[in-house]
Amino acid sequence: xxxxPGLNHETWYTINDLSAAFDITARTxxxxxxxxxxxxxxxxxxxxxxxxDRVRLQLILRGRRLGxxxxxxxxxxxxxxxxxxxxxxxxxxIKRGDAKLAELQEQVxxxxxxxxxxxELRAKMQHRLDIILTxxxx
Amino acid sequence: xxxxPGLNHETWYTINDLSAAFDITARTxxxxxxxxxxxxxxxxxxxxxxxxDRVRLQLILRGRRLGxxxxxxxxxxxxxxxxxxxxxxxxxxIKRGDAKLAELQEQVxxxxxxxxxxxELRAKMQHRLDIILTxxxx
DNA sequence: ACGCAACTTTCCGTTTACGTAAACAGCGGT
DNA sequence: ACCGCTGTTTACGTAAACGGAAAGTTGCGT
Numbered sequence: 001x002x003x004x005p006g007l008n009h010e011t012w013y014t015i016n017d018l019s020a021a022f023d024i025t026a027r028t029x030x031x032x033x034x035x036x037x038x039x040x041x042x043x044x045x046x047x048x049x050x051x052x053d054r055v056r057l058q059l060i061l062r063g064r065r066l067g068x069x070x071x072x073x074x075x076x077x078x079x080x081x082x083x084x085x086x087x088x089x090x091x092x093x094i095k096r097g098d099a100k101l102a103e104l105q106e107q108v109x110x111x112x113x114x115x116x117x118x119x120e121l122r123a124k125m126q127h128r129l130d131i132i133l134t135x136x137x138x
Numbered sequence: 139x140x141x142x143p144g145l146n147h148e149t150w151y152t153i154n155d156l157s158a159a160f161d162i163t164a165r166t167x168x169x170x171x172x173x174x175x176x177x178x179x180x181x182x183x184x185x186x187x188x189x190x191d192r193v194r195l196q197l198i199l200r201g202r203r204l205g206x207x208x209x210x211x212x213x214x215x216x217x218x219x220x221x222x223x224x225x226x227x228x229x230x231x232i233k234r235g236d237a238k239l240a241e242l243q244e245q246v247x248x249x250x251x252x253x254x255x256x257x258e259l260r261a262k263m264q265h266r267l268d269i270i271l272t273x274x275x276x
Numbered sequence: 277a278c279g280c281a282a283c284t285t286t287c288c289g290t291t292t293a294c295g296t297a298a299a300c301a302g303c304g305g306t
Numbered sequence: 307a308c309c310g311c312t313g314t315t316t317a318c319g320t321a322a323a324c325g326g327a328a329a330g331t332t333g334c335g336t
Contacts, residue, residue, distance in 0.1 A: 067205010090267040
């Protein structure tokens with residue numbers, strides 16, 4: 001169950017807390033760990049997820065909904081993990097972030113084109129339907 | 139090669155025309171046919187793709203870039219193939235189209251949230267970088 | 277101390293979306 | 307008639323992202 005194993009005010013989650021909360025299987029969470037996208041602490045052999053892990057999981061699942069592969073999502077997570085004390089790291093993360101941003105914007109554009117086309121199709125179909133219905137109404 | 143086998147002014151494409159034009163393999167085109175997403179004509183055993191097939195292929199590839207599965211894309215293509223003379227078909231296509239539109243809009247929203255978060259991260263990193271660089275400049 | 281539920285690791289299975297030969301057919305050029 | 311190219315079908319292989327079952331361990335309630 002969800003709780004606090006220490007005396008601090010941090011919230012902890014078991015693997016089943018998270019799988020229930022996000023409607024995924026424990027197997028999926030272990031898989032994300034296998035490929036290095038999550039790294040929960042251990043109490044003995046049991047996994048203990050912190051708030052940080054929960055946030056990362058949310059990012060992973062959103063990435064999946066958006067159609068990204070796990071390696072792609074992994075790269076995006078890495079952006080948040082960069083060491084902010086090293087100049088080269090900062091420059092690198094900005095550069096990689098900009099590249100990803102351009103990609104995401106392109107995807108938004110294509111989505112909006114798709115939406116536009118579907119709206120036009122819908123209008124056409126609605127128009128035909130109106131004509132048929134008024135004819136039948138005679 | 140791309141050409142016109144008849145005397146009309148329609149353009150035809152071989153399987154290699156299309157695979158070269160869209161940078162995919164012939165195998166991929168045959169696969170889309172296997173799963174019923176394309177249906178080129180035949181001259182003997184050879185596939186002949188018309189403009190209509192080319193447009194459908196564009197839709198398929200865009201769908202893939204947006205992260206949709208082939209069955210999902212297949213459903214979207216079906217929207218364009220609905221018989222516009224049947225009232226029930228028209229109503230059905232409008233309903234299914236609206237459902238897909240809601241989905242697409244949701245995807246746009248999630249993408250824009252992701253973009254926003256990356257922009258904030260970028261600003262944070264840029265800020266840290268500026269501080270470090272001015273310190274070094276002393 | 278005992279049982280049992282919750283967790284663990286390990287490993288083989290499955291689906292999607294093709295990749296990759298193998299083996300054959302038709303056709304334009306020499 | 308033979309070559310090479312382009313195309314075809316058939317069929318097994320593969321990577322990604324888990325699913326699912328087996329077998330072992332651990333902590334907790336009584």
